[in-house]
Amino acid sequence: MRRIKQYPFLTAFFAIMILGFLIGVIKAALYPQDVSLGRYFAWHLTQPFWTELLPDYSVEGRSSLGYVDTYSSDLTGDLREDEEKDGNDMEGAGTDPTGIDGAVVSNVSGTSAAADGDASGAGESSAETAGEGTGVSGEDNGRDAGEGNTGATGDLADAEAVAAGSADGSGPASVGDNATHSGVTGFVTYEPVETDSYYYTDRGRIALTTDYAYDTVDDSYFADAAFIGDSRTLGLHDYSGWKESAAFYCENGFSIYRWTKGGKVTFQNTGRDVDLTGELQRKKYGKIYIMAGMNDLGYGNTELFGEWFGSFLEMVKESQPDAVIYLMANLHISRKQDGVKEEMNNVNVNDKNATIATFADGQRVFYLDANPLFCDEAGYLKDDITFDGFHLYAANYPVWTDFIKSHAVER
Amino acid sequence: MLFSGLVFIFRFLPIFLFFYIVTPGKYRNFILFVGSLIFYAVGEPVYVFLLLGELILNYVCYCGFIRNKRHFRLILPIVLDVAALVVFKYMLIPGLSMPLGISFYTFQLIAFLMDERKKARKNPVRFLNFATYIVMFPQLVAGPIVQFKEVHHELANNAFSWEKLEKGARTFAIGLSFKVLLANQVGTLWNSVQTAGTVGLGFSNAWLGAVAYTFQIYFDFLGYSLMAIGLGRMLGFELPENFREPYSATSFSEFWRRWHVTLGRWFREYVYIPLGGSRKGTLRTILNLLVVWALTGIWHGAGWNFLLWGLGFFLLLVLEKFLYGRFLEKYKILGHLYVILLLPVSWVIFGITDLSVLWDYLRCMIGMGDDRVFAGFSVFLRYMRSYAPLLMICLLFATPYPRRFWEKYKDKLWMSLLVIFFFCFSCYEIAIGSSNPFLYFRF
Structure with a gap:
């Protein structure tokens, strides 16, 4: 005592x-x-005495690894019985039956180019002892799971465009004949590299913007729009000029995983946290822009993410039966930040983006990828347009808003 | 290894403390010496040999000086130490990174040598005591810059006690809380403002970011210093304090007597006074100040902005000394306002290394940014909604009141429970991977 x-x-x-x-x-x-x-x-x-005894809970629902191609059947696209489209290999296995041999599609978004040849990534992250002064913790200023070593990076060996059946070789970037390739979300394939991460797998594919005859609109288009997402969407809220007209459900650290756990999201227009499911049931929007996944890079693996995203999208579709839904690709990471944290690398980002893209149907749900506007040839976010390697400077947002305005679907 | 990391708190520290406490008194210095080398080697497996090399070199020359009392024998190691610092820190040789803590331990080596010059010793200090003084892990990487006389007694006589362990642990927990719960959190605001970029940065946000950084750097460094002092006390040493509520100063002369106190002391005793201080006339005083502040600036970093930062203080201090210093002392309110207004500006100069970005940012701070504003007042309001409570708390802890409160109630059980709660919360924040930079780590 x-x-x-x-x-x-x-x-x-x-x-x-x-x-x-x-x-x-x-x-x-x-x-x-x-x-x-x-x-x-x-x-x-x-730690580490209990490692053998307790299950590994550091990642929710860790499942088996391997090059699992879960996208074989229900792929995107306008599966019309069009001759030009026969033989298009939607799974991206690399064959090119329509004669677009070696044609590099103009809006290819590549992955990190540094190939070491071996599976696991190079080097240890010295995030603690690096000479960088101010804190760049990666991703949002919020929470991210996991810390540690760099992951593997793939090699963009050959960008073989296996995409929408543009038999005339003009590539899906060209907004051309509606009948032949409208609505298809194509993929660029490359030689995948073996990864040993339980967060993601390198499947050798990168999704492209859904091919469609988009309209160009002005700011009034967004009067009945809702934006759902994380800190990049928050940037859109701050710098697009649409915060007075559109609805923004976004916050730093927003993740699909958190939504599946019943987490709320901030309705930036009022600044209050709301239940997204309830909000979407009450309010009706003409367009919904969804950009999420960056904060899911460290939750579960891509298969799980696909399931969660699927149920999220189902919720949106059910509660907004008349809305056009845009799935926006997560932006890539800059060279300096790629791989600083194990699961924060472009291979993982592309893996998640490719999963998201499979949900686009080209009729109501569209996949938009703005990465080509902001990345270099190797697929890294350009260094001069970002401070922390993840977010764009405010001054770059007009480029992005122009992209969104030029990829609109009018009903 | 960072103090504010779980590896240090839950692995290194408990294991080290176990060995330290269990070891009989006279061998504790050896345990501390070896443990500190291990601590350093984990972060710098190669440069630990540089550190050892400098220790041996300095000690050999020092012994030679004791035998012969020729000043050259001390000047040589000082020159070599400075040379090593210059090579590794300022020459920016590609492939050669900067060893952790070199700025700090170099200064401690120089302090030791210069202090020993004045002492009339017959026999040199024992190598173990000297080496432990330099490398002891509480202060090796980020200070405080300790003088040998402050730890000599404890080194020579085993000074560990459970009482000190208790007090030190408290101090450590408070330091950790400051760093993780205040500095890291407000740092995300500064990060957000920098992320927005300087093009289109509004006046309000430029200042908000500067204020955020002002708080971040204070609580970061204060927190780390408290952790160092706490650890030192846990081992039985009374390391000198480094901060005395600097933001409550009414002039920058006073500010620099309260901010990074041990650094100011080092420059005063080993540069300013040997150069003559203020005893050789006005012109010479100004020249001495110029040297001291230019060096202080670049000591903080190998960048032109740091030199600019140091010279900025040189200017302010000279103006205060010869022009309006007494006026500020008389009208304290004006003094407070003067400091509060210029501090964020000075920290912005310190914090942005790229000169063109710095110039753009400063222009935003005086309302002369670009015409098209992206991060404007509405963005400012959004930041305020999220950060206002945190900023209020930071402001409170920048005043002397929390310390007075602490002094009054620190021995109460409920205060201990409160501190433990903050400690646990801090560990939680570290564990979930939220932003955990250490700003003074590039030293």
Whole structure:
């Protein structure tokens, strides 16, 4: 008793640490899938002794790896029985039956070009000892899961365009004949590199903007628009000039994973946190822009992300039966930041984007990729348009808003 | 290894403390010396040998000086130490990174040598004591810049006690909280403003960003210094304090007596006074100040903006010394306003290394940015909605009141529980991977 009075801090400290540790261990054993504060304490106090005993809870629902092509059947596109489109390999296996041999489509967005030849990425992240002064923690200023080593990067060996059946070789970038290739979301393929990350897989494919006869509109188009997304959408809110007219459901750190857990999102127009599902059931919008996934890079793996995104999109479609839905590709990461955190690299971003693109049907749901406007030939976000490697400078947003305005679907 | 990292807090520190406490008193210095080298080697597996090399070189020359008392024997190691610092920090040789903490331990080596010059010792200080003084991990990487006399007694006589461990642990927990809960959080605001870019940055946001950085750098460095002092106390040493509520100063002369106190002390005792200080006439005083502030500037970083930053303070200090210093002392309110207005500007110069970006940012701060504004007042309001409470708390902790409150209630049980709560919360924030930079790490 005298000890406690003499050393209140130390005794209280040890008591709380031991208590917290016990709670954490018990909770971890009972609820292996639950990621919580107690677990963090138990984990960090006992690591690595418990590694063998407890399941790996650091990633929600870790599933099997491997080059699983889950996109074989329900792919996007206008599957009309058009001759030009026969033989188009929608799975991107690399063959080119329509004679666009080696044609590099103009709006190719590549992946990181540094190939080492070996599977796991090069180098250790020295995020702690790097000479960078001010804090760039990667991604949003909010939370991201995971820390550690760099992941693998693929090599954009051959950009073989296996995309919409433009038999005349003009490529899907050209807004041409509606009948032949409208509505198809094509892919660029390349030689994938083996990865050993449980967050993503290199499938050797990059999605392209849905081919469609888009209209160009002005700002009034967005009077009945809703934007859903993370900090990049927040930038759109700040710098597009549409914050008075459109609805913005976005915040730093927004992720589909959090929505599946019932998380709320900030309705920037009022500044209050709202339940997105409820909001979309109450309000009716003519267009919905969705840009999410950047903060999901460290949650689960791509297959899971596909499921979560699918249910998210279902929710939007059901509650907004008349709205056009635009799925916007996540922006790539700059050279300096690519791979600084294991799961934050362009291969992972492309993996998630490709998954998102599979949901575009070319009739109501469209996939828009603005990356070619902001990336270099190797697919990295250009260094001179970003401060932290993830977000654009405010002055670059007009380029983006112009892109959005020139890729509109009028009903 | 960062103090504000879980590896340090939950691995290195408990294991080290165990060995340190268990070891009988007379061998503790050895444990501290070895432990500190391990601590350093984890972050710098190669440069730890540079550190060892400098230790041995300095000590050999020092022993030679004790035997022979020729000043050259001290000047040589000082020159070599400075040369090493210049080579690794300023020459920016490609492939050669800067060793962690070199700016700090170089200054401590020089301080040791120059202090020993004045002492009339018959026998040299023991190598272990000297080496432990230089490399002890609480202050190796980011200060405070300790003088040998401040730790000599504790090194020579085992000074560990449970009482000090208790007090030190408290201080460490508070330092960690300042860094993680205040500095890291307000740093995200500065980061957001920089992310928006200087093109189209409105007046309000330029100032908001500058204020955010002002708070970030203070709580970051204050937090780290408190952690260092706390760790030192846990081991039995009383390291000197580094901050005395600098933002409550009424002039920059006063500010620099309260900010990074041990650095100001170092420059005063080992550069300013040897050059003559203020005892050789006005012109010479100004010249001495110029040297000191130019060096202070570039000590902080190998960049022109740092030189500019140091020279800016030179100008202000000379003006205060010869023009309006006494006026500010008389009208304290004006003094406070003067400091509060110019501080964010000075930190912006410190914080932006690219001169053209810096120039653009400063123009935004005086309302002469571009015509087209992207990050305007509405964006400012949005930031304020999120950050106003945090900014208020930062403002509160920049005043002397929290410290007085602490002094009054620090031994109460509820205060301990409060501090432990903040400690746990800080560990949680670190664990979930939120922004955790360390600004003074490039030293």
